[in-house]
Amino acid sequence: MRLHRNLCFAVIDGLTLIFNEGKYADKVIQQLLKRDKRWGARDRGFVAETTYEMVRWKRLYAEIAEVKEPFDRDNLxxxxxxxxxxxxxxxxDWKYxxxxxxxxxxxRFDELSNNRKFKESIPDWMDEIGVKELGKELWSKEIEALNQQADVILRVNTLKTTKEALQTVLFDLDIETDFVPNHPSALKLKERANVFSTEAFQSGHFEVQDASSQLVAEFLNVEPGMRVVDACAGAGGKTLHLAALMENKGQIIAMDIYGNKLNELKRRAKRNGAHNIENRAIESTKVIKKLYDKADRVLIDAPCSGLGVLRRNPDAKWKLQPEFIEKIKKTQQEILQQYSKMVKVGGQMVYATCSVLPSENQDQVKTFLNxxxxxxxxxxxxxxxxxxKSGFDGFYMALLERK
Known part of the structure; x- marks a missing residue:
């Protein structure tokens, strides 16, 4: 591989924004990729992947380079x-x-490889909480897996096409995919590609969604004609999956405390041809109370530490703080206590997180049931x-039924 000056400068500029100004890596990379229209797929791939790689291994690289934050350009x-x-x-042969x-x-790399905090490039507190909750052996395997680059997984929108048909369309564009066992709507890209520029994406034939995330909507046992509440819908990845599973029949009420996220869902739903979704911003407790005892199914995709999705959000390792985890656990239990009241007798509810910590998962369900x-x-x-074990994101989901 030959290094090109303008691409390397883009990486350094991006790292300055991410490390020193606290900007989100994905947003910074989006901007960097617009910098030069002459860049081809390989150039863009280099900028994105190298930036992510350096964010992922920040602690290890800084230790080897003997530099400390805030990093000036020479440090970077x-x-x-x-x-x-x-x-x-x-x-x-550059001056840098x-x-x-x-x-x-x-x-130095060989030396530091004996110390998990450096080897896996994580803060001390995160290593301690991982060992405490999962045990040394399991945590070592899990954090190693969470440091791998994530595969690109598509969820086929069955309202518009089939897995086989989409695979053929993408193959004609030189984008090869594999089926993913036990994930009925998933296609895995064999090589990374810009799938968002394809007509298939713009026509709503698929969404990009990790395989583990795709399991959540299926776990809820929805059927066409039901009234379903997605209580923490965000921009609606799982809402859209529910609409497809329900074949556009029945009603999905997508709720979130952030109205701007629901606006994004509205746009995506139109592209997906999902017509049974109604958005409701949670501006007060009244919005929830109106639905007490009314829903056949409720999905609580709870806010969490996000420790299961570090592969796609490596900068979360440096942004996340232990105090946030303690705070979010209180929020998770409050949401369970309040939102569960929307489930009608005989109805079901799924509590899910993209965390691997039992304290955010099994322990929360246990506390709720008691x-x-x-x-x-x-x-x-x-x-x-x-x-x-899965090769995909870390996730947890629990199916509960109201007697």
Whole structure:
């Protein structure tokens, strides 16, 4: 691989914004990719993947480069030299790389590989909470898997097409895909590609959604004609999946405390041809109370630490704080207590998170079932998806029934 100056500068500029100004990596990369219209797919891939890679391994690279935050540009070039050296990329004869100690970098990497906090490039507190909740052996496997680059998984929109038909359409565009066992609507890209520019995407034939995330809507046992509430809908990835599973029949009430996210869902629903979705912003408790005892199914895709999706959000390792996890656990229980009241007798509810921590998952369900609000519910089944076993995001889902 030959390094090109303008691409490397883009990476350094991006890292400055992410590390020093707290900007979100995905938003920064979106902007970087608009920088030069002459860049081809390979150039854009280099900028995106190298930036993500350096964000993912920030602690390890900074330790090897012997630099501390806030990073000035010289510090970032030193970290870049570490990345290149460990990747086996030949450093060009640029002033930024003068005096790079190649052997020392490799030796330091070997030394630090014996310490999980550096090897997996995570903050001390995150390592401690992982060991405490999952045990040393399981946490070591899981955090290693969460540091891998995520595959691109599509969810076929069955309101408009079939898995086989979409696979053929993409194949004609030189985008090869595989079926994913036990995921009825999933296609996995064999190689990364810009699927958003395809006519199939613009016509609403698929959404990009991780395989683990696709299990959640199916877990809810919806049927055409039901009244279903997606209580923390966000921009609606799972809402759209529910609409497809319900064949556009019945009613889905998509709720969220953020109205702007529901606006995005409205746009996506139009593209998907999903007509049975009604958006309701949660501006007060009245919105919830109006639906008490009215829903056949309720989905609570609860706000969480996001520790199961670090593969696609590596900057969360540096943004997340232990206080946030304690705070979000209180919110999760409050949501369970209030939103469960929307389930009618005989109805079902799924509580789901994209976290791998039992304290956000099984423990929350247990606390709920032991509470007054949960005394009329029973746990039908639950599913724990770990990244090192599935190869996809870490997720948890529990199906509860109101007696």
């Amino acid at each position: 070039w030193r970290m870049f030299a570490v990345w290149a050296t460990l990747k086996g990329v030949k450093l060009p 790389f003068e005096g790079t100690p190649l052997r020392r970098i490799k030796g 509470s007054e609000a949960g005394e009329n519910f029973t746990l039908v089944k639950d599913k724990k998806v770990l990244a090192h």
